Amino acid sequence: MQHERGLSLPEPDPSSAAHSARVADYIAQRIAEAGGSISFAEFMHHALYAPGLGYYSAGATKFGTDGDFVTAPEVSPLFGRVLARQCADVLTEIDAASVLEFGAGSGKLAADILQALAAFDALPKEYCILEVSADLCERQHQFLRDAVPEHVGRVRWLDRLPDTHAGVIIANEVLDALPVQRFVAREGGIVQHHVAVDNGLFVMVERPADEPLKAAVRAIENDLGRALPTGYVSEVSLALPAWIRDVARILRHGIAFLFDYGVSRREYYAADRSGGWLRCHFRHHAHDDALRMPGIQDLTAWVDFSAVAGAAVAEGLEIAGYLPQAQFLIGGGLDTELEELEHLSIDKQLELSRQVKLLTLPAEMGEHFKCLGLCRGLVRIPAAFKLADRTASL
Numbered sequence: 001m002q003h004e005r006g007l008s009l010p011e012p013d014p015s016s017a018a019h020s021a022r023v024a025d026y027i028a029q030r031i032a033e034a035g036g037s038i039s040f041a042e043f044m045h046h047a048l049y050a051p052g053l054g055y056y057s058a059g060a061t062k063f064g065t066d067g068d069f070v071t072a073p074e075v076s077p078l079f080g081r082v083l084a085r086q087c088a089d090v091l092t093e094i095d096a097a098s099v100l101e102f103g104a105g106s107g108k109l110a111a112d113i114l115q116a117l118a119a120f121d122a123l124p125k126e127y128c129i130l131e132v133s134a135d136l137c138e139r140q141h142q143f144l145r146d147a148v149p150e151h152v153g154r155v156r157w158l159d160r161l162p163d164t165h166a167g168v169i170i171a172n173e174v175l176d177a178l179p180v181q182r183f184v185a186r187e188g189g190i191v192q193h194h195v196a197v198d199n200g201l202f203v204m205v206e207r208p209a210d211e212p213l214k215a216a217v218r219a220i221e222n223d224l225g226r227a228l229p230t231g232y233v234s235e236v237s238l239a240l241p242a243w244i245r246d247v248a249r250i251l252r253h254g255i256a257f258l259f260d261y262g263v264s265r266r267e268y269y270a271a272d273r274s275g276g277w278l279r280c281h282f283r284h285h286a287h288d289d290a291l292r293m294p295g296i297q298d299l300t301a302w303v304d305f306s307a308v309a310g311a312a313v314a315e316g317l318e319i320a321g322y323l324p325q326a327q328f329l330i331g332g333g334l335d336t337e338l339e340e341l342e343h344l345s346i347d348k349q350l351e352l353s354r355q356v357k358l359l360t361l362p363a364e365m366g367e368h369f370k371c372l373g374l375c376r377g378l379v380r381i382p383a384a385f386k387l388a389d390r391t392a393s394l
Helices: 014-033 040-049 077-093 108-119 134-147 211-224 240-250 305-314 325-331 346-360
Strands: 098-102 127-130 155-158 165-172 181-186 189-198 201-208 233-236 251-263 278-282 285-287 298-301 318-324 369-376
Touching: 014 040, 014 189, 014 201, 040 181, 040 189, 040 298, 077 108, 077 165, 077 251, 077 325, 077 346, 098 108, 108 127, 108 134, 108 165, 134 155, 181 201, 181 211, 189 211, 211 233, 240 251, 240 305, 251 305, 305 318, 305 369, 318 325, 325 346, 325 369
Parallel strands: 098 127, 098 165, 127 155, 165 251
Antiparallel strands: 181 189, 181 233, 189 201, 251 369, 278 285, 278 298, 318 369
């Protein structure tokens, strides 16, 4: 079972292709059990998280040059070191403070943060990693054993949220992987995209929107002050409020840093953005064919940060700040991290310059990626949020 080809993408190796076929069969069975179609959000959930099969549940390499995409921590340790500077004050001001990282990827960010916090004399009581993939847990453990053997004993892996947390929460490229509903504005009302099987291929079909989706789109239109035009296609994450609710429930005292590519609601649902923000990544190729190669390509959607902020405030959290990644890094001490640049060899200077450009240039990660800070209790607002804060735009 595969979706029809038509995009110029690398061919998967035989092992990956066989795995994708197993994932496709699994999803096709779920479609049959549901009576012929499932919502796109359910398709996305199975493709990413089906036990032992989904993209984030199976064992393929996902991060770095050998995977499908590169995250900021993979680009440069500067990202983790600047973030650690923002964590340090919180960790030293709260008794028995810990760090909780959602989905730690390769473990690179955890290693960079632990090394920097040790230098700042601000190591947390624990560095907890919430990870849904047993394979990734093992890879992270091995990476940290090799990279920071002196700190690995401080790291604890969790398979569920703790009952309470004080300190820092980090979620780097987590919200974009929450399943989204795809919808279309029609003259008769909102319809939603379902996934069905036609002649052995996955296809998108339209079905009447269920009430939660209709209510979500009505709320978006009320917020915008206008109806979405007929034929307008986009996404909404109905899973997002529940995710924020969980964070708010456990965060007793401290701050959460949420990094992701995203925009405000008015940008997200701008009239010229019909088509939505869904993106797929396979072997460093980005495309929009979400039904292709299930289980071996990443499925993501840009984040509506207005929705994140609204859900957080509704749960009693405060907004510490919201700004692009470039401003976060510059305001958070990037210049201090680069003070030794002139003492490095020319080759190392050039490499560090390349890394800074990838992290900060608007056409790279600098503007597309944002950081939203959420806090509870008396915490010092990190310096990074004091430069070019855009909270008012949410």
